[in-house]
Amino acid sequence: MDRAVQLARETGRELVVVHAVEDPDVIRVGPSLEERVASVMPENVGDYRCLFPEGSAPAAIAQAVEDEDPFCLVIGVARYNSVGDFLLGTAVDMLLRRSPYPVLVAKERPRAAYEHIVIGTDLSDASKRGVEAVVRMFPQAQLHLVHAFHVPYEAWQNAEYVRNELAAAAQEQCDGFTEQLDISQACREQMTMEQVEGSPLTAINRTIRKYDSHLCALTSHGYGGLRQALIGSTVSDLLKTLTIDTLVIHPEHESAA
Structure with a gap:
């Protein structure tokens, strides 16, 4: 998320957070999706917009991205021990194949702009x-x-x-x-x-x-x-x-x- 926020600031573009909802019944318990997103956003993030498309993660995210016509799609990863450690698992591969837009897989916390x-x-x-x-x-x-x-x-x-x-x-x-x-x-x-x-x-x-x-x-x-x-x-x-x-x-x- 940090790299996406930084890129939005550097380019002056809108930051859009996309989270696929595979089971709508699950989100009815506990904090709202907006609250959950806000809890993981960096401090002083500024304005951003959330999208919560329903369906399997690869298809739902790919469709949401297409509707937005984005500058870049930023995907985070958790660990690097195996292919399965990538956030959303095989969804990364599927998004790379389906999305015509640049896909940035962020693995490091941003220390500065890319030099x-x-x-x-x-x-x-x-x-x-x-x-x-x-x-x-x-x-x-x-x-x-x-x-x-x-x-x-x-x-x-x-x-x-x-x-x-x-x-x-x-x-x-x-x-x-x-x-x-x-x-x-x-x-x-x-x-x-x-x-x-x-x-x-x-x-x-x-x-x-x-x-x-x-x-x-x-x-x-x-x-x-x-x-x-x-x-x-x-x-x-x-x-x-x-x-x-x-x-x-x-x-x-x-x-x-």
């Missing part, structure tokens, strides 16, 4: 749109793009010249990708773009540590390793493994304005 954002990219058109969306959402942050590549044949992995050629080709692709981004020159100049040999998760974690980032954005639904990382049940593994806030940009999302 360094790591973005995993597979250099696809969908990934390009995702990077541009992150720029619009967080115009003051410095972005660090990372692209993972691997040597395709085990027998060549010890051949230094093969590794160098693949690294050079990946760097050329990365340079072309950043040149095509529809962003300001000032943003482009402070942006970093790295290509890292290894798995997408290894590359992302290395870049997170390098820049002490507290937000990772995943934008891929094109081709390559990150595409597989964001399809099916593997998204739960990523959300479990990454220990910082994670923003997922849906491939159909074109604007964060």
